[in-house]
Amino acid sequence: MSxxxxxxxxxxxxxxxxxxxxxxxxxxxxxxxxxxxxxxxDLNALEQALKLKEMYPGSKVTLLTMGPGRAxxxxxxxxxxxxxxxxxxxxxxxxxxxxxxTSYAISAAIRKIGxxxxxxxxxxxxxxxTAQVGPQVAEKLGLPQVTYAEDIxxxxxxxxxxxxxxxxxxxxxxxxxxxxxxVNGSAEPCRPRNAKALxxxxxxxxxxxxxxxxxxxxxxxxxxxxxVGEWNAEFVGADLSQCGLAGSPTKVKAIENVVFxxxxxxxxxxxxxxxxxLIKELIANHTIG
Amino acid sequence: MANFxxxxxxxxxxxxHPMMEKIVELKERGFADADKFDYAPQNFEDAxxxxxxxxxxxxxxCGDIIAENxxxxxxxxxxxxxxxVVYAEGTKKNLDACRKAGLMGMSMPRRLGGLxxxxxxxxxxxxxxxxxxxxxxxxxxxxxxxxxxxxxASDEQKEKYIPRVCAGExxxxxxxxxxxGSDLQSVMLKASQKEDGSWVLNGVKRFITNGDSDxxxxxxxxxEGSKDGRGLSMFIYDKRNCGVTVRRIENKMGIKGSPTCELxxxxxxxxxVGSRRLGLIKYVMALMNGARxxxxxxxxxxxxxxxxxxxxxxxxRTQFGKAIIEFPAVAEILSVMKxxxxxxxxxxxxxxxxxxxxxxxxDIAKERKLTPEEKAEQKHYSKLADxxxxxxxxxxxxxxxxxxxxxxxxHGGSGFMKDYACxxxxxxxxxxxxxxxxxxxxxxxAIRHVTxxxxxxxxxxxxxxxxxxxxxxxxxxLILMSQQYSAAVEAVTGIKEPKFVDFMARxxxxxxxxxxxxxxxxxxxxxxxxxxxxxxxxxxxxxxEVARHADFIANFRPxxxxxxxx
Numbered sequence: 001m002s003x004x005x006x007x008x009x010x011x012x013x014x015x016x017x018x019x020x021x022x023x024x025x026x027x028x029x030x031x032x033x034x035x036x037x038x039x040x041x042d043l044n045a046l047e048q049a050l051k052l053k054e055m056y057p058g059s060k061v062t063l064l065t066m067g068p069g070r071a072x073x074x075x076x077x078x079x080x081x082x083x084x085x086x087x088x089x090x091x092x093x094x095x096x097x098x099x100x101x102t103s104y105a106i107s108a109a110i111r112k113i114g115x116x117x118x119x120x121x122x123x124x125x126x127x128x129x130t131a132q133v134g135p136q137v138a139e140k141l142g143l144p145q146v147t148y149a150e151d152i153x154x155x156x157x158x159x160x161x162x163x164x165x166x167x168x169x170x171x172x173x174x175x176x177x178x179x180x181x182x183v184n185g186s187a188e189p190c191r192p193r194n195a196k197a198l199x200x201x202x203x204x205x206x207x208x209x210x211x212x213x214x215x216x217x218x219x220x221x222x223x224x225x226x227x228v229g230e231w232n233a234e235f236v237g238a239d240l241s242q243c244g245l246a247g248s249p250t251k252v253k254a255i256e257n258v259v260f261x262x263x264x265x266x267x268x269x270x271x272x273x274x275x276x277x278l279i280k281e282l283i284a285n286h287t288i289g
Numbered sequence: 290m291a292n293f294x295x296x297x298x299x300x301x302x303x304x305x306h307p308m309m310e311k312i313v314e315l316k317e318r319g320f321a322d323a324d325k326f327d328y329a330p331q332n333f334e335d336a337x338x339x340x341x342x343x344x345x346x347x348x349x350x351c352g353d354i355i356a357e358n359x360x361x362x363x364x365x366x367x368x369x370x371x372x373x374v375v376y377a378e379g380t381k382k383n384l385d386a387c388r389k390a391g392l393m394g395m396s397m398p399r400r401l402g403g404l405x406x407x408x409x410x411x412x413x414x415x416x417x418x419x420x421x422x423x424x425x426x427x428x429x430x431x432x433x434x435x436x437x438x439x440x441x442a443s444d445e446q447k448e449k450y451i452p453r454v455c456a457g458e459x460x461x462x463x464x465x466x467x468x469x470g471s472d473l474q475s476v477m478l479k480a481s482q483k484e485d486g487s488w489v490l491n492g493v494k495r496f497i498t499n500g501d502s503d504x505x506x507x508x509x510x511x512x513e514g515s516k517d518g519r520g521l522s523m524f525i526y527d528k529r530n531c532g533v534t535v536r537r538i539e540n541k542m543g544i545k546g547s548p549t550c551e552l553x554x555x556x557x558x559x560x561x562v563g564s565r566r567l568g569l570i571k572y573v574m575a576l577m578n579g580a581r582x583x584x585x586x587x588x589x590x591x592x593x594x595x596x597x598x599x600x601x602x603x604x605x606r607t608q609f610g611k612a613i614i615e616f617p618a619v620a621e622i623l624s625v626m627k628x629x630x631x632x633x634x635x636x637x638x639x640x641x642x643x644x645x646x647x648x649x650x651x652d653i654a655k656e657r658k659l660t661p662e663e664k665a666e667q668k669h670y671s672k673l674a675d676x677x678x679x680x681x682x683x684x685x686x687x688x689x690x691x692x693x694x695x696x697x698x699x700h701g702g703s704g705f706m707k708d709y710a711c712x713x714x715x716x717x718x719x720x721x722x723x724x725x726x727x728x729x730x731x732x733x734x735a736i737r738h739v740t741x742x743x744x745x746x747x748x749x750x751x752x753x754x755x756x757x758x759x760x761x762x763x764x765x766x767l768i769l770m771s772q773q774y775s776a777a778v779e780a781v782t783g784i785k786e787p788k789f790v791d792f793m794a795r796x797x798x799x800x801x802x803x804x805x806x807x808x809x810x811x812x813x814x815x816x817x818x819x820x821x822x823x824x825x826x827x828x829x830x831x832x833x834e835v836a837r838h839a840d841f842i843a844n845f846r847p848x849x850x851x852x853x854x855x
Contacts, residue, residue, distance in 0.1 A: 192350050195343045195391040195404055199328035202342060223327070 002058030003155060005049045006110060008121035008134070009042035009063055009078065011071045015126045016040075023255070029127065036070075038077050041122025043190035045183040048152045049120050050082045050191060056155065060084045064109055066094060066102060069208030072228045079201040080193035087113070087229040088206045094233065096245035099128070103136030105243055108236040110141060118160065119180045123148060131182070138180035145180040146173060150187045167267075206230040291356070293417045294348025297593070299631065300413055302817050303638040304340060309409065312642060313337065315649045316407045326399045340410040343392075347414045350386045351421035358383055359422040362546035363713050372534030374501035374548045383425050384457070393432050394455030397439060401447060402455030408648065412586045412641045416634070419590025420597075423717040424546035426590065427498050430583045434460040434506050437576045438525070440651070441563040446525065450504055458503035462576055463526070463552065465496045471730060473508065473569055474518040478554060480509035488524060488561055490532070490554040498724075500550025501535050503528050506576065507559060508568050523568040524559040532557025543716030578674075580725045581682040582644060585637050588682075588689035588721045592630040595689070595696035595714050599623060602709075603699050613699075622699060626692050628827035631813075631820060632806035633685040639809055640677035647671035673747060676738035677805075683731030684802040686721035693718040729795070736794040740782055744801040745775065751808035756815060763828050767807045770832055773839040774800045784847050792850055796838040803831030 013034035063078035075086030124131035138145035322329035330336035358379030397403025478492035512520035650667035697704035
């Protein structure tokens with residue numbers, strides 16, 4: 001049995017080492033001051049995919065990332081670690097996307113890829129910290145999802161056995177394929193880059209990265225494995241009104257520093273009634289709305 | 290999130306030495322692999338970029354994984370279960386990371402699964418690994434043994450074993466026995482040939498690093514009734530064939546993560562490597578030279594770790610209202626540590642480059658006839674490598690012992706406690722001046738090159754280095770030191786008494802070491818002014834050491850030797 005696995009990964013500013021100049025006066029991130037890195041939990045996700053590839057020889061791991069052409073760096077990082085292929089989803093129309101527009105664009109690209117048994121992403125990205133994109137992708141594709149995964153233990157008879165890290169301990173669940181899994185930071189760290197793969201793929205690039213580099217273009221033409229796919233909105237058949245800023249209901253009003261004052265946590269049962277009660281309460285005390 | 294390669298600019302300085310262009314061109318045979326292997330370099334810049342990027346992987350694994358596991362591995366260590374070694378958990382993780390990163394068999398040719406790296410970047414990886422955990426360097430660094438298989442084994446054996454090493458199987462060199470340590474001629478492990486021509490091993494080996502490895506190189510007595518080194522041959526024992534068990538592992542002072550085993554061979558099937566009787570006199574000598582360079586790298590890595598620990602502590606620790614680094618007595622210790630570190634490292638890579646050139650020529654000579662110029666060059670570098678290897682092993686291991694000692698001194702009472710890394714470094718360093726030949730044996734190997742003038746020729750070659758005006762004075766000091774050295778050599782060799790030369794040998798070898806390292810730092814400074822501080826401190830230190838030895842020799846009457854001999 002072999003699997004087609006898509007790994008969702010994001011290039012993010014390294015918010016773990018934030019200095020004074022991390023934010024601009026207008027409340028947006030000063031990307032120049034923070035190095036761009038592979039979102040940490042997406043690396044945990046990639047490790048799960050690579051582990052499955054080892055368990056089920058013949059499996060294929062494709063990395064999918066959305067961002068400008070230089071986000072191909074994420075694809076290269078994936079190739080160095082053992083991914084087979086990578087695609088950068090890149091279009092000006094995708095700029096300014098919130099989680100809804102992002103998951104829309106990504107699900108359009110996944111439909112375009114077509115063959116997939118499992119879509120694995122990190123739980124959340126360290127720039128937005130929403131943990132929404134994975135679940136939204138699952139909803140848009142009409143797939144079951146397993147979140148907070150710590151270990152995809154095995155895949156048998158069209159089902160995956162997944163260990164989840166939940167608040168009160170761990171839970172092992174069985175879910176049918178195709179499936180979306182989001183992986184927790186407590187999962188196995190990603191394996192290092194491989195020396196041979198690095199030497200093989202170090203010149204891999206997306207077309208827009210090498211637009212002005214004839215020698216590199218010629219090299220990529222000679223060695224097709226160096227070509228990183230770069231897909232735009234039209235290619236994946238995306239409706240522009242649902243992409244980028246236009247497709248994003250989220251509007252940032254202001255950003256301020258918040259110091260948490262609550263001393264304890266409260267557990268809300270996972271029922272419609274309880275959630276509705278919570279929302280009402282939050283609106284009443286002006287936490288939201 | 291540490292990277293032990295990118296945080297250390299001195300590594301890049303040595304990696305980009307001008308001689309690398311020649312080494313890479315030769316090693317890559319004019320980049321003939323470029324169209325055969327998708328990971329082979331297209332040209333010199335491409336190759337250098339690959340070394341740089343692969344060393345970045347090494348640096349990352351060392352900073353994030355190996356160094357993090359070092360303390361735990363030191364405390365828990367390996368154990369023996371049912372005649373087999375079980376590594377410490379951290380060791381298993383380290384090995385797993387190195388395998389996944391493809392850092393095994395780095396210098397082996399691509400057609401056998403290797404990276405085809407020259408010795409210099411491989412040794413640099415060893416330097417970095419040793420800074421993270423010197424004990425782990427032993428396990429990882431034993432991939433070096435593949436070099437001996439590559440040089441001397443049959444094609445069939447190469448194709449059978451080297452790809453396995455490149456895929457991550459570990460190796461060991463089974464030489465030492467209870468009654469054969471420094472004196473390997475006394476090896477007794479018995480190799481007997483059966484009627485079908487195959488060989489089996491019987492007997493005991495002791496102090497075998499990583500003795501439960503997958504692939505062993507074994508020195509054994511194949512010639513019944515023989516007593517000396519000429520009755521010894523080299524064998525490969527494959528663990529898959531069974532026949533060797535681990536009786537016990539030693540409880541050591543340092544490098545505790547590296548299992549040191551006592552092995553029992555019971556009709557263990559094995560394969561002869563190369564020709565009978567050449568085991569010790571040819572193959573082990575080659576193996577040892579590689580291993581000695583590895584220990585020099587281990588020593589440099591340890592010196593680096595010790596310097597960094599000491600520097601960080603001296604900046605952070607306050608006494609009498611200020612950081613202790615602000616006291617001249619402490620600052621001097623740190624400056625000399627740094628100078629010894631930089632001096633050790635520059636000697637290490639001068640040596641690795643010489644080894645690179647002669648070994649590549651050796652390999653090319655198997656493919657085609659060398660031109661007379663190439664032959665001359667091969668001979669030159671082979672001799673230089675032969676001279677620099679014992680010097681590097683001896684000097685760097687002694688310096689790493691001094692640096693780890695000073696690291697504890699900087700830490701004061703806290704350094705004596707088990708709470709800081711410095712006590713582990715101190716224990717780990719202690720073996721470097723003992724195994725793969727004690728410092729005393731390195732002196733025995735080096736003194737020939739003192740008396741025959743190999744070092745003197747190298748020094749006068751380096752005297753021709755063009756230096757900037759700022760460094761003229763240092764150069765003059767080095768010239769004066771060389772004159773004192775020549776006079777001392779003459780005084781010692783003038784007395785035609787071998788015992789006297791043996792007695793004075795250590796002093797002469799140290800003198801030459803200080804001068805050579807001084808010149809190498811001088812050359813480094815011309816490429817990178819950051820080295821100048823270490824150059825000045827080192828030459829000051831070396832000048833005093835050379836004067837001290839010169840004084841001792843000048844004031845020593847030959848008959849006084851009697852006061853020292855037992």
